[in-house]
Amino acid sequence: MTRLMKHRLFWPLFALVALIVINTVARPQFIKVTVRDGELYGALIDILRNSAPLMLVALGMTLVIATRGIDLSVGAVMAVSGAVTLTIIDGSSSPGSTGTVLIAILAGIGVSLVLGLWNGFLVAVLDIQPIIATLVLMLAGRGVALLITDGFITTVNSEPLNFVATGYLFALPFAMFIWLAAVAAIAVIERRTALGVLTEAVGINPEASRLAGVRSRGIILGAYVASGTLAGIAGIIYSSNIRAADANAAGDLIELYAILAVVLGGTSLMGGKFSIAGTVVGVLIIQTLDSTILFLGVSSAQSPVFFAIVVVIVVLIQSPRVHQWGRTLTSGIRRSEAPEVRSDAEVTA
Amino acid sequence: MSTTTTAAAAPRARAAAYTRTFLDRHSSMMPTFAALIIFVALLIGAEVHFGNFLTPLNMSALLLNYAYLLILAVGMTFVIVTGGIDLSVGSVMAFTGISCAKLLGEGYSAAVVIPVILLGGAAIGLLIGVLVQYFDVQPFIASLAGLFLARGLAFVVSLSSIRVENESVLWLQTTRWRLGDWYITPTGILALSVAAIGAFVMQYTRFGRTVYAVGGNEQSARLMGLNVARTKVLVYVISGVCGGLAGLVLTAYSGAGYPRNGIGTELDVIAAVVIGGTLLTGGTGYVLGSVIGVLVFGTINTIIAYQGAEQSWTRIIIGLMLLMFIVVQRVIVVRSERRR
Numbered sequence: 001m002t003r004l005m006k007h008r009l010f011w012p013l014f015a016l017v018a019l020i021v022i023n024t025v026a027r028p029q030f031i032k033v034t035v036r037d038g039e040l041y042g043a044l045i046d047i048l049r050n051s052a053p054l055m056l057v058a059l060g061m062t063l064v065i066a067t068r069g070i071d072l073s074v075g076a077v078m079a080v081s082g083a084v085t086l087t088i089i090d091g092s093s094s095p096g097s098t099g100t101v102l103i104a105i106l107a108g109i110g111v112s113l114v115l116g117l118w119n120g121f122l123v124a125v126l127d128i129q130p131i132i133a134t135l136v137l138m139l140a141g142r143g144v145a146l147l148i149t150d151g152f153i154t155t156v157n158s159e160p161l162n163f164v165a166t167g168y169l170f171a172l173p174f175a176m177f178i179w180l181a182a183v184a185a186i187a188v189i190e191r192r193t194a195l196g197v198l199t200e201a202v203g204i205n206p207e208a209s210r211l212a213g214v215r216s217r218g219i220i221l222g223a224y225v226a227s228g229t230l231a232g233i234a235g236i237i238y239s240s241n242i243r244a245a246d247a248n249a250a251g252d253l254i255e256l257y258a259i260l261a262v263v264l265g266g267t268s269l270m271g272g273k274f275s276i277a278g279t280v281v282g283v284l285i286i287q288t289l290d291s292t293i294l295f296l297g298v299s300s301a302q303s304p305v306f307f308a309i310v311v312v313i314v315v316l317i318q319s320p321r322v323h324q325w326g327r328t329l330t331s332g333i334r335r336s337e338a339p340e341v342r343s344d345a346e347v348t349a
Numbered sequence: 350m351s352t353t354t355t356a357a358a359a360p361r362a363r364a365a366a367y368t369r370t371f372l373d374r375h376s377s378m379m380p381t382f383a384a385l386i387i388f389v390a391l392l393i394g395a396e397v398h399f400g401n402f403l404t405p406l407n408m409s410a411l412l413l414n415y416a417y418l419l420i421l422a423v424g425m426t427f428v429i430v431t432g433g434i435d436l437s438v439g440s441v442m443a444f445t446g447i448s449c450a451k452l453l454g455e456g457y458s459a460a461v462v463i464p465v466i467l468l469g470g471a472a473i474g475l476l477i478g479v480l481v482q483y484f485d486v487q488p489f490i491a492s493l494a495g496l497f498l499a500r501g502l503a504f505v506v507s508l509s510s511i512r513v514e515n516e517s518v519l520w521l522q523t524t525r526w527r528l529g530d531w532y533i534t535p536t537g538i539l540a541l542s543v544a545a546i547g548a549f550v551m552q553y554t555r556f557g558r559t560v561y562a563v564g565g566n567e568q569s570a571r572l573m574g575l576n577v578a579r580t581k582v583l584v585y586v587i588s589g590v591c592g593g594l595a596g597l598v599l600t601a602y603s604g605a606g607y608p609r610n611g612i613g614t615e616l617d618v619i620a621a622v623v624i625g626g627t628l629l630t631g632g633t634g635y636v637l638g639s640v641i642g643v644l645v646f647g648t649i650n651t652i653i654a655y656q657g658a659e660q661s662w663t664r665i666i667i668g669l670m671l672l673m674f675i676v677v678q679r680v681i682v683v684r685s686e687r688r689r
Contacts, residue, residue, distance in 0.1 A: 070489070128675055131434070131489065132629050136675070139616055140668025146661030247661075256493055269487050299508060301608070305501030311494040312480070319484035 011317070012265055012281040019288045020044075027295060039168045043291060049173035051287040053078070053234035055280065056179055057254055058261040059186055060227030062279045065262050067220045068203045068271025069123055069130035071227045074258060075251030076141025077115050078235030081108035083148040085236050086156050086245035101160040109232045115141070116228015120221035138255070145247035155244040164240040175237055182230060187276050196274075199223065203271030260307065261286050264314055380626030380678055381638035387670075388641055391648045399655055405530035407651065412533065415647040416540035417442065417595040417602065421618045422625070422639040423547040424591025427584040429622055430551070430564045432631025433481060433488035435588045437473060437495030438595070439614030443607070444499040445470050445596030449518070450511035450606025459517040467593040473499055474589020478582035492585075496615070499592075503608035510607040513600055521601040536598045543594065548636040560584060564631030620671050621646045628678060645670070 023030040023043075033042035057074045064071045085108035092100045115137060122133035167174040190196035201209040202216040210216045231251070239245050263269060264285055265278025289310065293303045316322050395402040412419075421438045428435045445466040452462045473495050480491035513519060521539070525532040551557040559580045562570040571577045600606050625642025627634025646667065653663050 122672075126676065126679060128679055129629055132623065132671075132675055135616065135619065136668045136672045138668075139620060139671065140665045143661040143664030143668065146659065147665070151659055151661060256496070259490070259493070263490065269490060299504060301504040301508060302501050304497035305505065308494045308496075308498035308501060311490065311497060315480065315486045315490055315494070316484060319486060321484055 009266070009275070009278055009281060012278055012285065015264075016281055016285050016288065019285065019292060023288070023292055023295070030295075035171070040171050045173065047284065047287045047291055048176045051283050052175035052179045053238045053251070054254060054257055054261065054286065055283045056182055056230040056234040056237070057227075057251070058258040058279050058283050059179075059182055059276070060223075060230035061255075061258040062262050062265070062267055062274050062276060063186070063190070063199065063223040064130070064227045065259070065267055065269060066199045066203045066271060066274035067216075067223045068206065069220065069223065070134065070259065070269075071119060071224060071231075072131065072134040072255050073115070073119060073137035073141055074227060074231040074234075075254045076138050076145070077112045077228050077231040078238060078251030078254065079142050079145035079245075079247045080115065080148070081112040081232035081235035082239035082245040082250050083145040083154070083247055084108045084111050086154045086161075086239055087148055089156050089158050089161060090154050095156060095158045096160070098160045101158055104161075105164075105236055108236050109229060112232020112235065113225060113229045116225040116231075117221070119228060120224030123224060124217045124220040142247055145245075145250070149245050149247050151247075153244050153246045157243065161240050162243060164237055166241065175241075178233065178237065182233070183276065183280055186226070190276065195219070200272050200274065203274075257286055257307075260311060260314075264310075378626070378635070380628075380674065381635055381641065382626075383674075383677060384625050384638060384641045384645060388645050388648065391645065391652065395648070395652050395655070402652075402655065405532075409530075409532045409537075411644065411647045411651060412537045412540065413602075415643055416534075416536045417599045418614070418617060418621065418646065419540040419640060419643045420543050420591050420595045420598060421614065422621050422643050423543050423636055424588035425618045425622050426547065426625075426627055426634055426636050426639045427551070427560060428488070428588045429619075429627050429629060430560050430631055430634045431581055431584050432564045432567070433581070433584065434492060434619070434629070435474075435477065435495075435585060436489065436492040436615045437477060437499055438588060438592045438618055439611035440496045440499035440503065441470050441473050441589055441592030442595045442599060442614065443610040443612075444473075444503040444506070445593040446600040446610055447503050447506045447511065447596075447606035447608050449597055449600045450513050451506050453513055453515040453518060454511055459515055462518075463597060466596060467590055470589040470591070470593025470596065471586050472589070474586040474592070475582065477589070478585035481585065482578050482581045500608075507606070507608060510605045512605045518597070518601050519604065521598070522604070536601055539594070539598060543591065544636060544640050551636050556580065556583070561632060564633075566632075617646065617667070620667050623678075624670055624674050626674075626678075 020031070030043045033040050033045060035041075057078070061071055061074065085104045088104035088107055089095045089100060092104070094100055119134050119137060122128045122136070123130050126133075163174060164178075169177055190199065198209070198214050199219055201212070201214055202219050206216050234254075235250055238250050259269075261282035262274075262279050263282070265275055265280070265282035267274040267278060286307075289306065290303065293306055294300060298306075392403060421442065425435055425438060448469060449462055449466045452465065453459065476498075477488075477491045477495045480486040480494065481488050521535045524535055526534075549557075551560065559570065559575045559577075562573065562575055563577050563580050567577060599610060603610075621642035622634070622639045623629060623642070624645055625635070625638035625640070627638060649666055649670070650663055653660065653666070
């Protein structure tokens with residue numbers, strides 16, 4: 001049992017299961033999944049579908065945070081990629097054709113890749129603090145998105161585009177497959193090659209890893225490119241969901257929720273060790289919490305209070321001082337003579 | 350210090366050496382000088398371009414419109430100089446602003462309401478400071494919790510805007526003390542005095558010097574026997590109080606409290622502080638620099654409004670200026686490191 005409790009995913013998973021149980025007790029229809037026209041519906045399915053944008057952004061954020069960085073520009077990148085994609089579809093002669101939509105989506109993703117490259121260049125090559133380097137794009141990006149859409153909210157009615165967010169595949173939401181594919185791709189690249197270990201090395205000590213022959217610049221650059229690209233895809237899913245490119249509302253505050261998801265999943269903001277599975281659980285916790293808050297009848301505008309409480313609880317659990325209190329408490333009960341030798345980060349992670 | 354005239358043999362080398370010493374000694378002030386030059390250049394450029402820009406009315410309006418930003422920037426300077434960051438300021442401003450309007454609407458007098466909202470801002474600042482100092486939470490995350498908390502609380506107080514009828518609060522905004530065509534409102538005076546007090550505290554008090562010491566090297570500051578813990582908590586409290594004051598000023602300015610006020614303002618404030626020459630790594634920065642940063646920010650906004658260009662350009666230009674400044678700062682830091 002204690003070994004299970006020490007697993008880095010124990011507490012995040014525990015929180016997720018607890019949330020689901022509380023919801024099910026409060027309203028039994030929460031857990032119910034109904035089949036209509038061979039497609040699954042229900043609150044749980046909605047959570048899986050709606051988590052797509054946040055999941056993609058949080059995945060990229062995990063990689064960036066692992067290199068001891070942070071990417072504040074993800075919301076702005078979402079706005080830009082949505083604006084690019086929808087403006088292309090809007091301007092084309094056949095907005096309903098799959099070819100047009102594919103080209104537009106590729107253009108949107110391409111632009112966000114370039115934006116990610118820009119962030120990476122500032123951080124890795126010019127050595128600018130990540131928080132301030134990405135702040136530049138966070139400020140300027142929404143302006144660029146507004147310029148692309150001429151300051152209007154571009155609405156588009158295109159069947160293939162709608163499919164991205166609201167379509168179904170094998171009885172399950174298509175958006176869910178997008179994030180599953182992204183999670184699988186990142187997990188394979190990071191964990192089945194040495195890249196993950198190298199990323200952690202760069203995050204733990206950039207200078208030492210450089211001296212050890214790790215090409216830290218390339219790895220940091222790659223993390224920001226991945227973050228930008230994933231944010232771009234998230235932006236397209238978001239736009240597809242509301243069938244419009246809204247330069248102001250797209251990805252609003254998502255950088256903060258993504259960072260919260262990463263931290264909830266047990267990845268330390270100090271860089272180094274990261275957990276992709278943890279981030280997935282973290283995002284699902286946030287989405288479930290969001291749906292819980294909505295169910296409680298709290299105005300969605302007031303939900304930040306709940307998230308503030310969650311953030312405070314999580315950071316307190318992770319803080320060394322609380323660990324110390326916990327240790328004094330448990331050793332007082334057990335009266336154990338053997339001094340405990342374990343790293344704090346491992347326990348809560 | 351020898352003058353260049355005494356040695357006629359190599360006056361040019363002397364002059365160069367003199368300039369270099371001057372630059373070395375004041376390298377931390379260079380970004381602020383640069384901001385000042387840009388501010389003056391912006392004003393001159395706008396005057397040449399529009400012909401009617403540098404009017405007393407325009408310049409007075411600049412202070413009036415950005416009084417809240419100025420107050421926030423002063424508080425943020427304290428936090429950033431210690432090496433921290435406070436993302437909560439925009440939300441704290443919204444929370445205290447809407448609380449102010451709500452309490453006034455319920456009939457409390459301004460003499461009660463104003464201390465209460467300042468305390469509210471201070472409480473959120475204290476929460477952030479305690480998380481940062483005693484629980485080793487990164488400032489970014491701790492103030493993120495503050496941001497969520499204050500924004501949510503603002504909506505808890507009211508979901509829609511509340512008009513303010515209280516005369517003493519509206520007086521802050523409507524009174525205009527004139528000198529020729531120049532005018533200043535009580536809010537403007539409030540903002541200027543906050544900046545003056547901030548600058549004085551930073552430069553000349555024990556607390557202010559400790560703020561610099563903590564930002565320069567926390568470990569050394571602790572070994573020197575300085576009270577690092579108290580200082581680090583206090584800077585967030587100061588930032589929170591400034592947020593409360595900005596909430597009051599903004600409520601007076603718009604004549605209403607609105608829970609959506611100040612979304613993204615924290616970024617404007619950080620941008621203004623950085624443009625004013627404060628290094629985000631801590632240890633270097635001036636309150637007066639932040640004042641210049643706010644003026645640059647305000648002037649760019651005014652120019653764009655004058656030009657009739659789309660407001661989206663504001664963000665792009667502010668972003669580009671921020672980029673320019675951080676690259677310049679980076680160059681300065683790298684050069685001073687190389688000299689050492």
